Amino acid sequence: xxxxxxxxxxxxxxxxxxxxxxxxxxxxxxxxxxxxxxxxxxxxxxxxxxxxxxxxxxxxxxxxxxxxxxxxxxxxxxxxxxxxxxxxxxxxxxxxxxxxxxxxxxxxxxxxxxxxxxxxxxxxxxxxxxxxxxxxxxxxxxxxxxxxxxxxxxxxxxxxxxxxxxxxxxxxxxxxxxxxxxxxxxxxxxxxxxxxxxxxxxxxxxxxxxxxxxxxxxxxxxxxxxxxxxxxxxxxxxxxxxxxxxxxxxx
Amino acid sequence: xxxxxxxxxxxxxxxxxxxxxxxxxxxxxxxxxxxxxxxxxxxxxxxxxxxxxxxxxxxxxxxxxxxxxxxxxxxxxxxxxxxxxxxxxxxxxxxxxxxxxxxxxxxxxxxxxxxxxxxxxxxxxxxxxxxxxxxxxxxxxxxxxxxxxxxxxxxxxxxxxxxxxxxxxxxxxxxxxxxxxxxxxxxxxxxxxxxxxxxxxxxxxxxxxxxxxxxxxxxxxxxxxxxxxxxxxxxxxxxxxxxxxxxxxxxxxxxxxxxxxxxxxxxxxxxxxxxxxxxxxxxxxxxxxxxxxxxxxxxxxxxxxxxxxxxxxxxxxx
Ligand SMILES: Cc1cc2nc3c(=O)[nH]c(=O)nc-3n(C[C@H](O)[C@H](O)[C@H](O)COP(=O)(O)OP(=O)(O)OC[C@H]3O[C@@H](n4cnc5c(N)ncnc54)[C@H](O)[C@@H]3O)c2cc1C
Numbered sequence: 001x002x003x004x005x006x007x008x009x010x011x012x013x014x015x016x017x018x019x020x021x022x023x024x025x026x027x028x029x030x031x032x033x034x035x036x037x038x039x040x041x042x043x044x045x046x047x048x049x050x051x052x053x054x055x056x057x058x059x060x061x062x063x064x065x066x067x068x069x070x071x072x073x074x075x076x077x078x079x080x081x082x083x084x085x086x087x088x089x090x091x092x093x094x095x096x097x098x099x100x101x102x103x104x105x106x107x108x109x110x111x112x113x114x115x116x117x118x119x120x121x122x123x124x125x126x127x128x129x130x131x132x133x134x135x136x137x138x139x140x141x142x143x144x145x146x147x148x149x150x151x152x153x154x155x156x157x158x159x160x161x162x163x164x165x166x167x168x169x170x171x172x173x174x175x176x177x178x179x180x181x182x183x184x185x186x187x188x189x190x191x192x193x194x195x196x197x198x199x200x201x202x203x204x205x206x207x208x209x210x211x212x213x214x215x216x217x218x219x220x221x222x223x224x225x226x227x228x229x230x231x232x233x234x235x236x237x238x239x240x241x242x243x244x245x246x247x248x249x250x251x
Numbered sequence: 252x253x254x255x256x257x258x259x260x261x262x263x264x265x266x267x268x269x270x271x272x273x274x275x276x277x278x279x280x281x282x283x284x285x286x287x288x289x290x291x292x293x294x295x296x297x298x299x300x301x302x303x304x305x306x307x308x309x310x311x312x313x314x315x316x317x318x319x320x321x322x323x324x325x326x327x328x329x330x331x332x333x334x335x336x337x338x339x340x341x342x343x344x345x346x347x348x349x350x351x352x353x354x355x356x357x358x359x360x361x362x363x364x365x366x367x368x369x370x371x372x373x374x375x376x377x378x379x380x381x382x383x384x385x386x387x388x389x390x391x392x393x394x395x396x397x398x399x400x401x402x403x404x405x406x407x408x409x410x411x412x413x414x415x416x417x418x419x420x421x422x423x424x425x426x427x428x429x430x431x432x433x434x435x436x437x438x439x440x441x442x443x444x445x446x447x448x449x450x451x452x453x454x455x456x457x458x459x460x461x462x463x464x465x466x467x468x469x470x471x472x473x474x475x476x477x478x479x480x481x482x483x484x485x486x487x488x489x490x491x492x493x494x495x496x497x498x499x500x501x502x503x504x505x506x507x508x509x510x511x512x513x514x515x516x517x518x519x520x521x522x523x524x525x526x527x528x529x530x531x532x533x534x535x536x537x538x539x540x541x542x543x544x545x546x547x548x549x550x551x552x553x554x555x556x557x558x559x560x561x562x563x564x565x566x567x568x569x
Contacts, residue, residue, distance in 0.1 A: 013499060013519050017388035026385060038500075096354050097363045124384055125499065126366045128354025131322065135358035140323050140430035143351040146493070156433075160494045161347040162444040162502075164262065164437045166320075170430035180500065181493055212363025216379060216392040224525060224544055229537070233551035234559040240531065241563045243547055248529040250450075250508040251474075251567060 001056040005046045005116040006103055006133070007039040007075055009068040009092065010123040017220075024215045025093045026123075035071040038118025040078075040185035041178035045148055046116045047079045048183065052150075057081045059110070063091045063102050069201060076196035077188030083199070086206045096124070097212035100132030106204075107137060114155075115175040119144045130177035141175040142168040146182050253287035254336045255280060257309065258329045258343040258352065261297045262435065268447055269344030271307040271411035273404050276371055277342050278308030278412040283373035284339070291418065292332055294325035294425060305418035307411040312418045315425035320435075322351045324428030330359030332423055338399055340378060345403035345503075346446070353403040362397030367503070369408045369526070386499045387522035406446055407505035408526075442471065445478040445495055446502040450510075451527070453480030453497055455520075457513020457534060457553060461490045466557040467512060473564035480504065480524075482514050498523035513553050516541025533557070 012032045020027040043060065050056035060075040060083040062068050068091075072083040086106055088094075094102070107115070115137075117130035127143070134141030145168075147158035157168045157176065188196070230236045230243065245251045255277040260267040274291060281287040291309040293299065296316040304312050315328050329352070333341050341356055343349045345367040357364035365380035369390075372379045377394055380402050384391050395401070445451055452471045458464060464479075471477040481491035483498055497504055499522040509527035514520060516532070516539055524530070525544045532545035535552050542548045549556055 011385070013386050015385070015388075017385045019389060026389070095363055096366070097357050100354065100358060120500070122386070122499065125386075126354065126364075127350035128357075128364060128366055131326075131351055132354035132358040135326065135355040140428070141351075141355075142430060143322070144347055159347065161262075162267070162446050162494075164435055166435055167433040168430060169433050174430065179493075210396065212357070212396050213365065214394045214396050216394065218384070218389045218391050221383065221387055221390050225546075227530070227542070227544075227546040227548060229542065229548040229550060231549060233549070234555045236549045236551070237556060237559040237563050240547055240549060240560070241567065244508065244529065244531070245567070248508075248546060250529045251564075 001049060001053045001113045002111045003046045003050055003056060003058045003114045003116065004107060004110065004112045005042045005058060005060050005080065006129065007043065007060055007062050007071060008036045008121045009033050009062065009064045009071040010036045010121050013122050019218050019220065024218045033067065035074050036118050036121045038120055038178060038180070041180065041182045042116035042118050043075050043078050043080065044183045044185040045176070045178055046114070049114060049150060059084065061086065061103060061106055063094065063099055063206070065089055065091050072201055073196050074188055076199045076201065077192040078186055079192060081199065083201045085201065085203045087203055088206050088208050090208060094208055095211055095213040096126045096128040096132060098208055100129050100136060102206055102208065103129065104133045104136035107133065113172045117175065117177045119177040119179045130175050134175035139173050139175055140170040141177065142170055143177040144179040145176050146179050148176065148182060253281055253284045253339045255287070255289050255340045255342060256329065256333050256336060256338040257289060257291045258325065258341065259291050259293045260344055260346060260348055261293055261295050264297045266297065267344060267346065269346055269406050272406065272409040273342045273344055274304065274308035275411040276404055276409035280340065280371050280373065280378060284376065290336060292329055294328050295320055299420050301417040301420055305416040306414050308414065309418040312420045313423040314420065315423050317425040320348065320432045321428035321430060322348065322355065323430050324426050326352050326355035326359060327426035328423070329356050331426060333360060333399060340400045340402065343403050345405050349403045353401055357401040360397065360399050360401065362399050362401060363395040364401040365393060365395065366403045367405050368402045369405050371402065383522070386518055387525065405503055405505065443476060443478050445480045445497060446504055448476055448478035449506050450474045450477040450508045451480045451497070451504055451506045452477050452510045453482070453514060454485060454512045455482035455514030456484040458485065463553070464490070466553065466561065469561040470510065470557060470564060473561060473568055482520050511541050512557060514541055515539050516544060
């Protein structure tokens with residue numbers, strides 16, 4: 001099997017966001033960046049499928065700035081065979097369609113049976129890169145998968161939707177976006193980290209082209225009107241119910 | 252004359268409520284653009300209610316009549332119809348299915364997309380889309396560069412129109428798909444989905460044992476249409492199902508009333524609920540960050556507060 005997994009370097013979700021007005025984006029000063037947590041499920045699934053099919057290869061591809069080599073080394077340390085960094089200084093802020101277009105161009109020249117993505121990158125929360133890449137490549141995509149099974153040349157997956165569960169089926173080749181619960185991602189151990197240093201990591205400069213989104217501005221969210229502590233313990237409940245009824249008028 | 256296309260979401264032949272909100276958003280936007288039409292499209296067969304869809308904002312409805320949902324088929328059909336109509340925008344609900352479809356449709360139309368929008372405005376004759384990023388710590392305002400914009404809409408941020416008009420019902424063909432949805436297993440429980448409910452009663456690690464959740468269920472029982480929500484800590488420990496997780500990586504909710512019991516209020520949790528109209532926090536730690544987001548707070552132990560709350564609410568019901 002030829003397996004490709006697409007990963008992203010993202011700011012930790014606990015980051016205190018300082019907006020840089022000149023770039024209309026996050027000021028990266030002092031921000032901790034890491035491998036997108038959902039991509040860990042994607043890498044793990046790719047490695048599990050590869051382990052079950054002798055002769056498989058797992059290639060990790062990332063669109064990122066030069067620093068994103070760190071996240072690709074993590075993926076190599078987890079067990080991927082090789083990695084490709086498509087690099088541009090503005091890559092981390094590229095919109096969904098642009099990101100997908102560049103990843104799809106890079107994948108187009110390669111053979112693949114399966115593409116694994118995280119269900120969302122936790123910076124932009126767009127949920128779109130996997131399905132967009134698949135659409136551009138003309139292959140099916142099954143999203144937010146919590147169960148994955150390969151049955152011959154058919155993939156059978158499950159996902160949760162509002163008020164229900166769906167069973168999705170697709171022929172190979174196809175793309176999968178991974179949801180928490182799919183597997184337990186492995187940690188890169190010391191041996192893996194040592195090995196990763198010698199694995200191929202190809203770096204290619206890319207042009208982002210014309211963006212599909214024109215950012216007007218990025219603003220801090222509006223503050224919520226200040227609330228109040230009604231009181232302590234069970235004694236405060238009657239007043240709470242009264243406020244919900246007569247002040248907030250939500251009951 | 253502009254056209255906005257709304258891709259409807261149906262399940263088991265019935266329309267999801269978020270689709271009506273998308274129709275209302277489309278109507279308002281078309282009017283602000285100087286007038287035009289709103290077309291609703293359903294990939295799957297369903298028995299469209301011309302009066303309901305017309306009232307919500309649709310001028311006409313196209314039904315592709317597919318036997319089953321398929322993201323591939325729905326996106327390809329929507330892409331084709333948007334091209335045929337020369338639509339200036341495609342709008343849909345930011346549900347699990349909607350999030351899956353948004354970027355595909357944009358890819359098909361070779362344009363940009365704005366997932367999970369909380370507002371659409373028109374300035375100088377162009378649509379401006381607002382969406383939260385970085386776990387809600389930044390609000391992005393953007394225009395789509397292409398001739399057609401694709402956007403999914405966060406639930407409870409847009410309202411269905413209330414027009415006195417019936418939609419005209421027509422047909423279109425459904426594009427084929429290599430992937431299929433084999434089975435849709437409905438979840439039992441009888442409560443609405445947390446993302447669609449008007450009232451959410453949510454619990455966190457502070458709820459303690461699974462048995463204690465009966466106290467939250469008892470409160471939800473007193474509030475018609477209430478859903479149960481949970482923090483990720485509780486979902487990770489297996490006490491509640493992932494479908495109930497509220498937050499940046501769970502569901503985003505904006506109900507009229509959100510009750511948070513034993514939830515600390517981590518930024519990733521707040522990202523999923525801090526747009527709720529009224530937030531009630533019950534936590535024994537007066538310094539818990541949830542109180543900064545709360546409209547009303549009670550500092551106290553859930554074991555003491557929740558049973559009394561259920562009782563007070565039941566008095567209201569009777
Ligand atoms: C990438 C990423 C994504 C995440 N996504 C989400 C997400 O989508 N949703 C989410 O919820 N979290 C998410 N998290 C996790 C988040 O950071 C917190 O860990 C989680 O929300 C904490 O859940 P909690 O408030 O239930 O638990 P805790 O933080 O442990 O808080 C428990 C609270 O209960 C109170 N308490 C304890 N006992 C009682 C009692 N008897 N009576 C009253 N109060 C009591 C305590 O004072 C405390 O405030 C994410 C984290 C990461 C890194």
